[in-house]
Amino acid sequence: VCPRVPPSAPTPDVQAPPPPRRILHVDCDAFFVQVARLADPLGAGRTPLLIVGGSPSGRGVVTSASYEARAYGVRSAMPTGQALRLCPGATVVSVPREAVASRSRAVREALQSLAPVVEAASVDEFYLDITGTERLFRGEPLDGTADRIRRAVLEQTSVSTSVGGGSNRLIAKLATSRAKPAGAFIVPPGDERAFMRTVPLADIPGIGPALLGTLTAKGLRTVDDALAVEPDWMARWLGAGRADWLLCRLEGRGDDEVDPDRARKSISSERTFTRDETDDERLDTHLLILAESVGRTLRAQALRARTVSVKIRDHDFSTRQRAHSLPEAIESDRAVHGVARSLLADLRAARRVPVRLLGIALGAFEPSGSPRQLTLFEDPTGTTESERERELSRAVDKLRARFGPEAVALARVAHRSQAPPPSTLHAPPSDDSEDS
DNA sequence: TCTGGGGTCCTAGGACCC
DNA sequence: TCTGGGGTCCTAGGACCC
Numbered sequence: 480v481c482p483r484v485p486p487s488a489p490t491p492d493v494q495a496p497p498p499p500r501r502i503l504h505v506d507c508d509a510f511f512v513q514v515a516r517l518a519d520p521l522g523a524g525r526t527p528l529l530i531v532g533g534s535p536s537g538r539g540v541v542t543s544a545s546y547e548a549r550a551y552g553v554r555s556a557m558p559t560g561q562a563l564r565l566c567p568g569a570t571v572v573s574v575p576r577e578a579v580a581s582r583s584r585a586v587r588e589a590l591q592s593l594a595p596v597v598e599a600a601s602v603d604e605f606y607l608d609i610t611g612t613e614r615l616f617r618g619e620p621l622d623g624t625a626d627r628i629r630r631a632v633l634e635q636t637s638v639s640t641s642v643g644g645g646s647n648r649l650i651a652k653l654a655t656s657r658a659k660p661a662g663a664f665i666v667p668p669g670d671e672r673a674f675m676r677t678v679p680l681a682d683i684p685g686i687g688p689a690l691l692g693t694l695t696a697k698g699l700r701t702v703d704d705a706l707a708v709e710p711d712w713m714a715r716w717l718g719a720g721r722a723d724w725l726l727c728r729l730e731g732r733g734d735d736e737v738d739p740d741r742a743r744k745s746i747s748s749e750r751t752f753t754r755d756e757t758d759d760e761r762l763d764t765h766l767l768i769l770a771e772s773v774g775r776t777l778r779a780q781a782l783r784a785r786t787v788s789v790k791i792r793d794h795d796f797s798t799r800q801r802a803h804s805l806p807e808a809i810e811s812d813r814a815v816h817g818v819a820r821s822l823l824a825d826l827r828a829a830r831r832v833p834v835r836l837l838g839i840a841l842g843a844f845e846p847s848g849s850p851r852q853l854t855l856f857e858d859p860t861g862t863t864e865s866e867r868e869r870e871l872s873r874a875v876d877k878l879r880a881r882f883g884p885e886a887v888a889l890a891r892v893a894h895r896s897q898a899p900p901p902s903t904l905h906a907p908p909s910d911d912s913e914d915s
Numbered sequence: 916t917c918t919g920g921g922g923t924c925c926t927a928g929g930a931c932c933c
Numbered sequence: 934t935c936t937g938g939g940g941t942c943c944t945a946g947g948a949c950c951c
Contacts (some may be wrong), residue, residue, distance in 0.1 A: 543951095556919080556951095558917055558919095564916080603951070604950095685924095688951090744924095747922075802945080911922085921951085923949080926943095927946095928943105928944090928946090929946105930943080932939100
């Protein structure tokens with residue numbers, strides 16, 4: 480095809496490998512704690528022992544704990560009750576969702592003004608690819624860049640971050656844990672393998688409790704232990720795919736692509752009840768609230784979804800899920816709720832016990848502007864939506880934007896009366912007169 | 916101790932098509 | 934009589950991450 484080198488130039492026997500990429504990982508320090516303090520400087524801001532998460536009386540867990548509280552053994556995902564037993568003096572505040580979202584956006588915008596390629600990996604984590612900026616940054620070493628970025632983000636957003644750097648995402652992310660809190664740590668190119676030998680197996684992203692258990696059962700405690708295993712044995716223990724994946728990680732090799740506009744693949748909303756729910760009618764009301772929630776997000780992103788799935792967690796914590804893919808993508812609350820209802824009916828029919836959690840997820844997206852296929856025949860499932868139903872949902876979105884969450888109650892009444900009962904779910908929707 | 920809510924990715928089996 | 938060999942799409946479940 481197209482030669483990489485002009486024909487006149489001597490062709491090298493072996494192509495020179497591309498220069499290592501320069502990846503930075505920026506992680507906000509105890510982000511939810513920082514945000515809670517910034518949002519309430521006189522309250523949470525003055526409390527050293529601070530826990531952000533669910534209420535201790537409810538069924539909450541710790542989302543984030545201050546470094547002072549962590550000294551007592553408090554950890555993320557720990558039940559709040561347990562955390563308070565470990566650290567009785569702590570104050571628990573709920574997650575400031577709006578503030579978290581806006582502060583996260585502010586950090587991302589600050590980073591975008593400092594680096595050419597920024598990917599948000601979560602609300603409080605970002606990858607930067609600054610390969611090729613050597614001339615722009617006048618030969619500034621990577622640790623200097625990391626420090627400069629930390630200071631600029633702190634100045635522009637009041638959020639303290641830690642920054643790790645290396646030749647790929649894995650190394651950069653692991654370097655960040657060496658940098659915490661409020662520091663920077665760079666692994667120079669070529670040092671990846673030596674660096675990995677200092678990392679505990681459990682700290683490697685992708686090694687969770689299950690895989691760690693398997694490795695420990697084989698007597699493997701460190702990266703060196705695992706590297707010493709014959710690849711054939713590892714493949715026999717884990718399967719070829721996972722063995723390859725693990726070897727790659729252990730050697731510090733990894734993905735180095737930073738994609739600034741990675742597309743969302745699912746939108747979900749779920750709710751754990753304060754008390755287990757047995758009543759089918761109340762479950763259906765919750766289902767409608769969830770359908771409206773995911774529907775609103777879907778439309779705000781200008782998407783339509785082809786797949787709807789419903790998840791329930793029974794009182795004994797066993798979790799089950801049912802999914803259905805439609806021939807046509809949908810976007811209205813009515814259509815989402817309709818599919819979700821029949822899935823929930825399936826789940827309840829299979830096991831009728833008190834429900835702890837209910838959730839809806841949407842997937843298989845299409846842009847909402849994409850052309851629709853004209854249906855030649857009457858839709859036998861009743862799941863396709865009419866243009867009026869789409870308009871109704873969009874109108875409700877606008878009402879909510881103007882008048883706040885109060886408008887939601889209005890929509891719910893209208894929906895309850897128009898939604899078909901479960902037994903007639905497969906009949907087409909009655910007609911279009913209900914939105915009057 | 917009694918287990919949140921938002922996601923991603925992988926695997927395995929079945930249906931279906933050529 | 935003894936049952937191919939892909940490829941794609943879909944579903945369920947699980948591991949994992951923040």
